[in-house]
Amino acid sequence: MAIMHRIAIVGGGTAGWMTACLMAKAWPGAEISVIESPDIGIIGVGEGSTPSLKRFFRQLNIPDSEWMSACNATYKTNIEFIDWSPASGRHSYSHPFITQLDSFSERALYSNCFSRRMGIDVETRPEKFLFNAYLAAAARAPVTPANFPFRLEYGYHFDAFLLGQFLRKKATDAKVQHLQLTIAQVVQQPNGDLKELVSQDGQRISADLFVDCTGFGSLLMQKTLAVPFESFASNLFNDSALVIPTAALAELPVQTKATALSNGWAWQIPLQNRTGNGYVFSSAFINKDQAETELRRHLGLLNSDVQSRHLTMNVGQLKQHWYKNCLALGLAQGFIEPLEATALHLVQTAVEIFIDQYSLSAATPSQQSHYNQSISERFDKVRDYIVAHYKLNSRDDSDYWRANRANTDLSDSLLQILDCWYRKNDLDQEIKRQQLSSHFGTTSWHCLLSGYGVYPALAARPNGEPKYIDPFKEQQLEAFFSACLLNFMPQNELLNIYQGT
Ligand SMILES: Cc1cc2nc3c(=O)[nH]c(=O)nc-3n(C[C@H](O)[C@H](O)[C@H](O)COP(=O)(O)OP(=O)(O)OC[C@H]3O[C@@H](n4cnc5c(N)ncnc54)[C@H](O)[C@@H]3O)c2cc1C
DSSP, rough: OOGGGGEEOOOOHHHHHHHHHHHHHHTTSSSEEEEEEESEEEEEEEEOOOHHHHHHHHHHHHHHHHHHHHHTOOEEEEEEEEEEEEEGTTTTTEEEEEOOOGGGGGHHHHHHHHHHHHTTOOOOOOTTTHHHHHHHHHOOOOOOOTTTSSOOOOOEEEEEEHHHHHHHHHHHHHTOOOOOOOOEEEEEEESSSSEEEEEEOOOEOSSSSEOOOOOOGOOEEEEEEEEOOOOOOOTOOEEEEEEEEEEOOOOOOHHHHHHHHHEEEEEEEEESSEEEEEEEOTTTTTTTOOOHHHHHHHHTTOOOOOEEEEEEEEEEEEEEEEEEEEEEGGTTTTOGGGOOOHHHHHHHHHHHHHHHHHHHSSSOOHHHHHHHHHHHHHHHHHHHHHHHHHHHHOOOOOOHHHHHOOOOOOOOHHHHHHHHTTTTTOOHHHHHHHTOTSOOOHHHHHHHHHHOOOOOOOOOTTTTTOOOEEEEEEHTTHHHHHHHHTTTTHHHHHHHHTTOO
């Protein structure tokens, strides 16, 4: 531990403060500072999470009632993908977070998807098989009653600015030092390690370990250490986003909506005090003004003067996430477009792995290389799942969608998954063989492939052929889940209790 006694985290966005909280908890003896520029703002988007954020707050012993009230947060059990695949004959499909309760139904989903791949007409809509989609349809909070015997998984929606402030307070309470300085110069040791940071007003901060959380600017890793960046632009075309908030919804949903538009997709994220909306698009296919007009039309805001905010996105990852005595986290280390809201999940996982490995002993080159490989693979796995959305949808209303579907720049791993599906082989075995479950497991892949209707035509079935046994119907899954639902209260009611109203 001695070599990392002093830790300087540069950047006070969500990544910087999450990192500070986790490191302060893991290493109470370390001197940790967060240096945040008063002049360079945070990106201020990133308002949806995966279930890993639940684990984050549990580690810090912070109850939902406390932080959710402070950050206008809502629960998230599901993402609903709307208008992505007209040819499937379905308006939308769901990708819920998988919970313990789904152990009753996952096999039925796999089995029916397999039958459907053989041309048999059975129920394959993912939202019919997975409990969190039922909660989403009913806008009920995923909080388990004391006597409910199964653990639920869920994520959240939250205000990124408020979450930053909340975590800053928690970190400074845990003795993390907060310095409001803009770093103008970074001084290196003769061996290339970072030595100290120099602020615009001449203050010098030295440390043993530096953490680059400076957002897309990547001040330490890219600008100072010249670590190369691997772009994902050849298979993830979206490079721009546009944000327009609207009023809060009366009944707060427990899901994110991702609606396909002409040249990308729009998110809808429900918060307690407002609704977050944005359009993620490719500037090669639509310009900013056209995108803004389209989003305003989608939101019914064509004649409104509500302010918009445009952002550009640098999609890809650093070739090394930990280099010399510097670790990069958050947008400074890379970014995959937010379709599955995985960015903070990757930040958290990376910090947890780093803490785990670095606690063992001082860093060796092989530890560093093992860490880099492990984080890179995680980025690749998430990227492949996102790429699959663009490859498998059936929209045909613009060059953007046609170019996405014609894209042949697919990883071997993704090609093998698709090959397995089309050849009617066992997808569960394939996901296990490739060890892909740490981010998107078998059930998630079934949601995606089935949700987009990646199936052959139905087979002709001779009269009198015995009826296929459909485990969805046999096990009466819909009735079972609907009965389970009675245990859960509407999200609005629970949030009112949290707020003490
Ligand atoms: C359109 C869009 C949608 C997104 N949606 C999601 C989502 O739903 N879920 C999700 O998990 N993630 C999402 N993300 C990603 C998410 O926004 C980020 O991962 C998250 O906000 C963390 O950002 P950050 O802390 O890395 O960077 P930032 O928020 O940009 O913070 C950078 C910090 O560095 C500081 N800084 C920079 N330069 C200096 C300097 N010279 N000196 C001192 N300080 C400096 C700044 O002051 C700031 O505090 C989305 C991103 C985009 C672009």
